[in-house]
Amino acid sequence: MSNFIVGLTGGIGSGKTAVSDRFAKLGIGIVDADVIAREVVEPGTEALGKITAHFGESLLLDNGQLNRAALRQLIFTDASAKSWLESLLHPLIAHETLKQLGAIQSSYGIYVSPLLVESKQQGMCQKLVVVDVPESVQLERTMKRDSNEQTQVERIIASQATRKERLAAATDVIDNNTGFTDLDLQISRLHKQFLELAGTDK
Numbered sequence: 001m002s003n004f005i006v007g008l009t010g011g012i013g014s015g016k017t018a019v020s021d022r023f024a025k026l027g028i029g030i031v032d033a034d035v036i037a038r039e040v041v042e043p044g045t046e047a048l049g050k051i052t053a054h055f056g057e058s059l060l061l062d063n064g065q066l067n068r069a070a071l072r073q074l075i076f077t078d079a080s081a082k083s084w085l086e087s088l089l090h091p092l093i094a095h096e097t098l099k100q101l102g103a104i105q106s107s108y109g110i111y112v113s114p115l116l117v118e119s120k121q122q123g124m125c126q127k128l129v130v131v132d133v134p135e136s137v138q139l140e141r142t143m144k145r146d147s148n149e150q151t152q153v154e155r156i157i158a159s160q161a162t163r164k165e166r167l168a169a170a171t172d173v174i175d176n177n178t179g180f181t182d183l184d185l186q187i188s189r190l191h192k193q194f195l196e197l198a199g200t201d202k
Helices: 016-025 033-039 046-055 068-077 079-102 135-146 150-159 163-169 180-197
Strands: 005-009 029-032 109-112 127-132 172-175
Touching: 005 016, 016 029, 016 109, 016 127, 016 180, 029 033, 029 079, 033 079, 033 109, 046 068, 046 079, 068 079, 068 150, 079 109, 127 163, 127 180, 135 150, 172 180
Parallel strands: 005 109, 005 127, 029 109, 127 172
Antiparallel strands: none
C-alpha cells in the first residue's frame, strides 16, 4: 500500500484520462472514480437491480448494461432522481475507492475523480493536480467525444466546480491545451517530484 496519494481532477473534457494513462505507463497505480462508478452498476449487481426497479427497464441497453447516457439526462432534469441515485451509489463507490487505494503497490498512487473538489475529498490526498483547459475547449471536446448537445454539456459544466474554484484548490496544475509533447514534459516533472515526496526518487 502507498501512503502518498495524488488527487487528479478537472472539468469534463479536460483530458483527465489522457493524463492518468500517462502516469499508468510510468508504473503508477491508478484508481478512477468513473471506472468504479461503472463497476458498481454492472449487470448482476444489486445496485443495477435497484436502479431498474426505481426507474424502469427502459434504462437498460439490449446487452443488459445500464444506459448511462439516458440516466445522465434523467438526473440532470430531475433533482429528486439525482438525489435518490447519489444516496444509492455514493456509499458503494466510497467503499470500493478506499479498497482500491489501499491495494496500490507503487511508490505513490493517483486517485482520479471529476468531482474531487466538489466532494471535499482533498483531505485523502497529499497533492491535488488539476488538469486545466479553457471552458470553450471542454465544450468542444465533450460534444465531439460524447455526441452531446451543447446545452447538455453546458449543464454538466455548470454542475461542477468552476475553473477558478478548481485552480484555487490545486497544489499543481497541468495545462492540457498545449499539445502532447508539452503534456508529457509536465507529467515527467510531476512524476519525479511525487517520487521524491513519497520517499523514493527512482
